[in-house]
Amino acid sequence: EVQLVESGGGLVQPGGSLRLTCAASGFTFSNYAMNWVRLAPGKGLEWVSSIGGSAGNTYYAGAVKGRFTISRDSSRNTLYLQMNSLRVEDTAIYYCAKVKSSGIFDFWGQGTLVTVSS
């Protein structure tokens, strides 16, 4: 059974940093691209970042490019999102999502809440 478990969310002041973690199990982690998608209060889903199965290619939404870094450790079956220079508008539930094939998210974690506030 595929399982994705996010952690690392919390309350942080504007300008601060957080690192989100997604622990994966139930599938061959290194074979699949992984993503972060967020849901801000009162808003719709927003794709944040993607990383290839071999960790070769990374992609970012314009709103986070230069501030967020996606990475993965296939020896630990773990996905990361390093978030720096956080802004109030980054407040959201962050989900990690496995890709079925390019851009199709077939399994999602339960999400971790990030609140950016002074």
Next chain:
Amino acid sequence: DIQMTQSPSTLSASVGDRVTITCRASQSINTWLAWYQQKSGKAPNLLMYKASTLESGVPSRFSGIASGTEFTLTISSLQPEDFATYYCQQYHTYPWTFGQGTKVEI
């Protein structure tokens, strides 16, 4: 970026109703479109991809059609468990983008 516009934003319906949600892309995405269902407080769930291919385990009352840059999700007979928010998403070009969502309520 490719803009995805869903309509309506909110839809009031009853159990047994036929429900249609529309998603329009700002440019051609072929059929590289997925639909997701999200219930309150839960993670999204993949319903359909390639515009009309049902994900394994999704009931057959859900169907999808593509016509140019317009895509339609239909629920043939609304069930109590279908009250949720639905999102379309294009995966033709980065950045992948979602519609703003359609909330189906009683």
